[in-house]
Amino acid sequence: MNDLSRLAIHTATTKPWDLETAVRKYADAGVSGISVWKEALEGRDPAAAGAAIRAAGLAPVSLVRGGFFPAPDPETRAVRIRDNERLLRAAAELGAPLLVLVCGAHPEVRIAEARDQVRSGIEAVLPLAEKEGVRLAIEPLHPMYAGDRSVINTMREALDLCEGIGSPSLAVAVDVYHVWWDPELEAQIGRAGRLGALAAFHVCDWKTPLEDMLEDRGLMGEGCIDIPRIRSWVERAGFRGFAEVEIFSRRFWAMDQDEYLGRILAAFREYV
Amino acid sequence: MNDLSRLAIHTATTKPWDLETAVRKYADAGVSGISVWKEALEGRDPAAAGAAIRAAGLAPVSLVRGGFFPAPDPETRAVRIRDNERLLRAAAELGAPLLVLVCGAHPEVRIAEARDQVRSGIEAVLPLAEKEGVRLAIEPLHPMYAGDRSVINTMREALDLCEGIGSPSLAVAVDVYHVWWDPELEAQIGRAGRLGALAAFHVCDWKTPLEDMLEDRGLMGEGCIDIPRIRSWVERAGFRGFAEVEIFSRRFWAMDQDEYLGRILAAFREYV
Numbered sequence: 001m002n003d004l005s006r007l008a009i010h011t012a013t014t015k016p017w018d019l020e021t022a023v024r025k026y027a028d029a030g031v032s033g034i035s036v037w038k039e040a041l042e043g044r045d046p047a048a049a050g051a052a053i054r055a056a057g058l059a060p061v062s063l064v065r066g067g068f069f070p071a072p073d074p075e076t077r078a079v080r081i082r083d084n085e086r087l088l089r090a091a092a093e094l095g096a097p098l099l100v101l102v103c104g105a106h107p108e109v110r111i112a113e114a115r116d117q118v119r120s121g122i123e124a125v126l127p128l129a130e131k132e133g134v135r136l137a138i139e140p141l142h143p144m145y146a147g148d149r150s151v152i153n154t155m156r157e158a159l160d161l162c163e164g165i166g167s168p169s170l171a172v173a174v175d176v177y178h179v180w181w182d183p184e185l186e187a188q189i190g191r192a193g194r195l196g197a198l199a200a201f202h203v204c205d206w207k208t209p210l211e212d213m214l215e216d217r218g219l220m221g222e223g224c225i226d227i228p229r230i231r232s233w234v235e236r237a238g239f240r241g242f243a244e245v246e247i248f249s250r251r252f253w254a255m256d257q258d259e260y261l262g263r264i265l266a267a268f269r270e271y272v
Numbered sequence: 273m274n275d276l277s278r279l280a281i282h283t284a285t286t287k288p289w290d291l292e293t294a295v296r297k298y299a300d301a302g303v304s305g306i307s308v309w310k311e312a313l314e315g316r317d318p319a320a321a322g323a324a325i326r327a328a329g330l331a332p333v334s335l336v337r338g339g340f341f342p343a344p345d346p347e348t349r350a351v352r353i354r355d356n357e358r359l360l361r362a363a364a365e366l367g368a369p370l371l372v373l374v375c376g377a378h379p380e381v382r383i384a385e386a387r388d389q390v391r392s393g394i395e396a397v398l399p400l401a402e403k404e405g406v407r408l409a410i411e412p413l414h415p416m417y418a419g420d421r422s423v424i425n426t427m428r429e430a431l432d433l434c435e436g437i438g439s440p441s442l443a444v445a446v447d448v449y450h451v452w453w454d455p456e457l458e459a460q461i462g463r464a465g466r467l468g469a470l471a472a473f474h475v476c477d478w479k480t481p482l483e484d485m486l487e488d489r490g491l492m493g494e495g496c497i498d499i500p501r502i503r504s505w506v507e508r509a510g511f512r513g514f515a516e517v518e519i520f521s522r523r524f525w526a527m528d529q530d531e532y533l534g535r536i537l538a539a540f541r542e543y544v
Contacts, residue, residue: 107496108478119503144416146453147480147496157455181383181418183429208379208419211484224379224419 001231001272002244008033008044008242008262010063010202011040014257019049027056029261032183033242035062038087040116046093052096061098061199061242062137062173063091068104068115070151071122077117080104084125098199099129100137100173103169105145114151114232116214119161122170129169137173137199138162144149155179155188162197171199174234176244177217180225186233201234202246203272217247219263221271231272243272273503273515273544278304280333280514281536282474283312286529291321299328301533302481303487305514307334310359310470315338318365327365332473333514334445335363339373341393342423344384349389350377356397364404370471371401372409372445375424377417384422391433394442409445409471410434416485427451427460434469443471446506447518449478449489452497458505465509474508474518475544489519491535491542503544517542 001007011022012180017068026034034053053060066084071077086100091099103118105111122136131134135244138158141150153157158172171190179185194196195234204222210216220227231243245264252260273279281303283294291312296304306325313321313335325332338356352466356371363371368442375390377383388509399406410430411424424430430444451457464470477495482488492499503515516538524532 110498110501111496112498115455142415143414144482144485147478147482151453153453154455181415181423181425183387185428194369206419210416210419213416213482213485224383226382226384 002269004030004241005032007031007265007268008035008059008244010035010064010242010246012036012037012064013247014246014261015253018065019044020233021054023053023056023058025258025261027058029265033037033056033059033061033244035064035246036096037064038090038125040095041090042114043150044091046268048056050093057170057223059167060094060096061244063087063096063098064100064101065102065220066099066136067150069105069108070106071115072108073122073123077121081121081124084121085128088125088128088132088134091134091261096134098135098137100139100200102139102141102167103150105148105151107147111146112215118152119165121169122161126165129165135169135171135199137171139173139175140178154184155192156184159188159191159195159197162195168196171197173200173202174198176225176227176230177202177204180206180230182217185230189233189237193239197235198237198239200244201239201241204247211251215248215250216221217249219247220245220267243268274541276302277304278515279303279517279540280307280331282307282309282516282518283381284309284334284336285517285536286533287525290375295325295328297530299330300536303330305331305333305516307336307367307516307518308332309336313362313366316384318362322365322367323378323423324426327380332366333516334358334368334370335368336372337374338371338408339422340376342376342378342381342389344378344380349393352511353393353396355395357400360397360400360404360406363406364413368406370407370409372411372472374411374413377386377420377423379419383418384421385544390424392438393434395437396462398437398439402439407441407443407471409443411445412450412452426454426456427464428456431460431463431467431469431485434467434471440468443469443473445472447474448497448499448502449474449476450480452502459501461505461509465511470506470509470511472516473503473511473513474516476517484522485522487520487522489518489521489523492517492539499544515540
């Protein structure tokens, strides 16, 4: 895809850069949008960070990430809801229209119960999301994270939640890394479009073999995901937002980040 | 589950033992069934191995594993079909009623195409399966293997294949490790029962964190899978076969295997 007006990058992709450096480098390279990892905001005023992002000519795409609702005890679950409320306020101050949710999982909470806790957690924070004008985007996570990161593992499940809860402030984020294997992906992306619930599109690639389940994502073109095909489904479903590069990779974090940014742009043009 | 007449073990679980040792040790411990890893048959006559298994009082449950159909070139795909035909004959000689299929995946074959190749491969070997009286059991593999081991990743997909092909010699194997996360699991197990396609039930556990995607499975009770709940679904669907312990684990292979076998029996009684 040659249109850089559609390219956003998630700050965790270039983790060695602090927020100010990432903003400057992305803007200089012609990137158009930025998603902000909540750790990148630490010690900063979200409103000032948002102003700096916009002054550099970048659009704040999302704040990443809320969620993590399930826990064995009600006290922890209440703490998590307050955490999400803080993040919603931070997203509003930042000027990000979206708070991405990694819904959470806990090895000591059975999966069916954890799924109920996710729904309750989302319902608890939705009124504030509506008030602040920030959408919550459920990001279905790859099933390999069902034990410790998220019990929402398919687009069907995420959309069942959206439909069941029925708030325009609740949507989904499609990350090719998590959903590329799903035989229902095309159908569920179409369903997301019909529901008006397609809020974000994240790209990277799936390497084989995977050296690490968390921090060995591939740059687009390095792996086996047919990204242009999935993008065509997302666009056919009416999505006109950014294709957002989100790569957690120790290998790339160890590289010279300027050189890496150049490779990201080249991969975006060739493989997205 | 206290009934050892329902306990089978897959030889790969106790990989340091050769087939003869595994047969003797399992039988002495009161285990009732054995699934045979194809590597465990190397250099052996399958018919003689089957006779030795039955003489020890064990039931041969399955030969593991055929499949691996997708490949970029037709020559390799033809070789894979011949491999599966050899395995079907070996299963028949062994007296195993089932050949378990890890359907295959290839990083250079796009997932949709690979799924077509799996279907073609199964269709190519089914006539021999029917002739030999050996069922093929599609084992849906966890989506984390979709890039390099199997593009059949959910029960729904496996059953769609069974229904589409419509042969009584084609069924599914449910392994809790691969499917525990699936929100549709209960419904799809019920469907498998209605189709008469529930051929095997494998147990182990899912640890968090997982140290290795291939060889860090947990012993039942060590992880987050609600095995008794899944077993209740499988039994409600009419399955009366073995609960078969299949654990690939470097940690357990490094242990004294007699002590490990004792732990397997204890875990079977307590957590299956």
